[in-house]
Amino acid sequence: MLVIESEVKRDALANAWVVFLVFLRLGLTAFGGPIAHLGYFREEFVTRRRWLSERSYADLVALCQFLPGPASSQVGMAIGLSRAGITGALAAWVGFTLPSAVALVLFAISISTWGDVLPAGALHSLKLVAVAVVAQAVWGMARNLCTDTTRITIAAFSTCIALLLPNAWGQVGVIAAAAVVGLALLKSARDLTHDPLPISISRRVGGLLLAIFFSLLVGLPLAVKAWPNQTLAMADAFYRAGSLVFGGGHVVLPLLQAAVVPTGWVANDTFLAGYGAAQAVPGPLFTFAAFLGASMKSTPTGWIGALVCLVAIFVPSFLLVAGALPFWEQLRRNVRTQAAIAGVNASVVGLLLAALYHPVWTSAVHGPADFGLAVITFVALMFWKLPPWLVVICSGVVGWLLSVFL
Template identity: 70%
Template sequence: MTHASTPPWKVFLIFLRLGLTCFGGPIAHLGYFREEFVARRRWLSERSYAELVALCQFLPGPASSQVGIALGLSRAGYGGALAAWAGFTLPSALILVLFALGIAHHGSVIPAGALHGLKVVAVAVVAQAVWGMARNLCRGVAHVMLMLIAAGVALLEPSAWAQVSVIAAAGLAGVMLFKPESSAGHDALPIPLSRRAGALWLGAFFGVLVGLPILADWLPNTTLALLDAFYRTGSLVFGGGHVVLPLLQAEVVPTHWVSNDVFLAGYGATQAVPGPLFTFAAFLGASMNQPPTGWLGGVVALLAIFAPSFLLIFGALPFWASLRRSPRTQAALVGVNAAVVGLLLAALYQPVWTSAIVTGYDLGLALLAFIALLVWKLPPWLVVAGSAALGCLLG
């Protein structure tokens, strides 16, 4: 496993390609990341990747973006974290700001058939991730049982809190069921931050979370209110992705910052672009009815909603890196890893499969994309483009 550092500009270019091709929402993004950084580039092991995903599932905010920030941090320090986020986020953010400014007035710029093809290819991407992770992390009967129980609970109770509870319960089960693994066999993710730095970043996260509402109350100002609303949303959303939508709607529609019709039009456009769903914030900031609006509003809202992710990753990783060296923690992580595969399995069915596979054509396209990824080893961006083209033809 190579742990050599990578220049931030190279990290940016790698994540820019992902930011231009990663369709399908946060679960699909984790599948793309696994293929790129575990299977192809070997930046980290399967186990380290699963542990990183588990940590980001525990933290509030967009899990896939946080995994990207952590990967950038491990390769190139703070510059790498910023480069990874910028590469993954900017393509969709720019498109959505342009959409908000009226560049695309006549419906989606992506044909409906192509959009459906992108949904279908997400099925193949997530299925490949589940297959690969299950083969590596669920090798015994107890592992498989934990995986299936986690999937069942997630399907019966599809809430963010249920997911966090499943991960916690799987950790406890891991301590009881599995023998602690030796530290020598553990592949650590290199984190160039001290625990003191981590404590300072966590202090900054809570300080801003408490301080911004007080400041916005003392100094009535739309920019401060916007910062407060979007920072708070990014700090308190567990599950990421679609979970953020009702909270954002409650922040911007009743305050008359954005009309409900514009909100829904932006949400539709967000489905048609790659990258994280949290870039919807850029659309809302650019659509504000009062200053800051346009490009400035988009930038303010985008930075505010992602700021908690940076502070939490910088704060949590130094403690996580040392904590997981403990034998009991490693035993817990064996259980957690199995549960993470189960949560991915549940997400493969709902919402990925149920929103994409409607006809026999859809199933055939999904199987073709799965074979292209798993057997023919075609690059994900090529499979994405091919699925969009076939979706157009079949649509």
Template identity: 65%
Template sequence: MPGESLAHIFLIFLRLGLTSFGGPIAHLGYFRDEFVTRRRWLSERGYAELVALCQFLPGPASSQVGMALGLFKRGYPGALVAWAGFTLPSAIAMILIAFGIADHASMYTSGVLHGLKVVAVAIVMQAVWGMARNLCTDAPRIAIMLVATCAVLLFPSALTQIAILVVSALCGLFLSRRINLERHESLPISVGRRAGSWWLILFFLPLVGLPLLTTLIPNHALASLAAFYRAGALVFGGGHVVLPLLQMSVVTPGWISNETFLAGYAAAQAVPGPLFTFAAFLGASMTAAPSGWSGGILCLLAIFAPSFLLIAGVLPFWEQVRRNSSAQAALAGINAAVVGLLLAALYDPVWTSAIHRPADFVLAMLAFAALMIWKLPPWLVIAGGSIAGLLLNMML
């Protein structure tokens, strides 16, 4: 799958980083539309399996999927430019907000932001519909999808999601004779298992070494690096789950006030891209050096570094596992569960945070029709949704 220049990969992800509102589940919907439906970098099945893998790993799943896609196209540089394109818009915005240069209330009025959230509903609906048609093609997988949806809605937590994926894998193995397995499709992974082993070693070294180093050399930069690396390496379930750990790491020792922390979290809801860029705001807001731009960049790199190391380290072994026939049956169950998780997320938080009145429902249905029936490009639907949201806010 060669042929994409690094500049082109960067621009693709930069556009996504500027327009991907709605949280990590919506991001996965945007990625599916861009890289499965439009560009065909991956098949529906390959994409679902990649999403499942990233759900198992600690860290921000949508950012890890983006890194993996870049890695498939152009190796390590591709992974880095994909991450940079998707992450920099929100990271820069968060640092500017920390400086007080940018006011998120003026950057994104409530109407525009609400319109973008409504469009995210349509994006996720499109993703769930398309993935269900391709991955839940028989009664066992439809049952797994529905049970996964119900379980995660009734018992919402990161541990529930992981348990669902594990149980779905076992169901796939048990029902393998009743599930029609597709032919194995190799992922275009350029990383070998030897290199993968070294990346995994590099993942664990800072996790153990940085806390020891901070006890030997008391230094705020080292302490910040250790705290944000630990947050990126140990938290399952995405951006919202990392908040308590970050709050304990930066508020308890007095690096920033609790009021500043909460204000930054509120601002993070108003910018596109991954919520983990909240780390850039925290680094820029610290009372001790490094702070400002240097502190923001340091904390941003520290919280995302574990994701890069894990993706580069795990993918070679993941591809080997996927070739096994039993693993393929398990993955069939996992893929159905992934659709169920997306369906649950379509209701909460995507739907519940965006659809509050009949006009919102009408706008969401029009956006869905624009994507599914009229085949309009997502950027045009996003632009129209932001304008419609602003107009509705002025009228109602």
């Protein structure tokens, strides 16, 4: 019996190591944002390795798009979970997240150390890249998620409310209201065909993980009030951001901006420069949290601050995807749930449009040259189909040249 258990453990560790290596390669090469990441995953795990069937993969993507948090990272965690259990889920997350997190922390340290001698035009151009990237996300998401008058109306009102109530709870209220409106006014076709996901987690374990998720969401703010502490406050802010973001990485921008800029933790210029740099690295955009943690003006900062913020923003993703899997069969067949999700998705477009105006546009575009560079950057991403890392590098060079000669 002991020999069998030992062999099982060795096999699980071997599988987890394979998962880590595969996701590390993806973390080093998967440029292009969450939609591109899902394409990389399909090619790797459905077509090439056949770890999942086409239908199972589609169902898994649907589940992760329903949940708050970064869809591509959650899909990766679930694939790791299916291959090597909890250890595999952690291996997938570490492998996919590590390269971009390390790159962004090094960038944050370089700004704090040599920020005064770095070309101002190059740093400013990173903020203009953020304008183009968010505009591209608004455009693409609106075309897919706002397909009729009702959805467009939900998006428009969400934009107005988000601008009038520029805080995290205002955005949560917008999402909740949009779910109610979607439930009342939108309809979704029933889809009964699917393949079971190759993940076995009992409903009891799933319920426990979901209970931990909600306990932390409620308990962390209370803990911060009871024991004021910078580290605890950072964990609370980033855990809440990871818990309440629908629509992927770009939508986390307003939540993180509201958490770190008004509090004085990170300067707004630094925030936007880091967000622009995040477009130049592969892997999940949520690793922007590592940049912010490393850029904090008070301790913890540097590598420790990056680790606190990075773990805090991703923990909700793990708890939600692992906790929801046992209940997915019932949820995905429910037409009313699908209608509520459609309303939420439309409100996500509105929230992103509000973020495009403030803080992205208002903090970056100050004159004709800025506007022109933002337009060219948008065209390069949207129509020339250039990779984001190349656009970031070229924009940095152009911004530096403009600052020298104009």
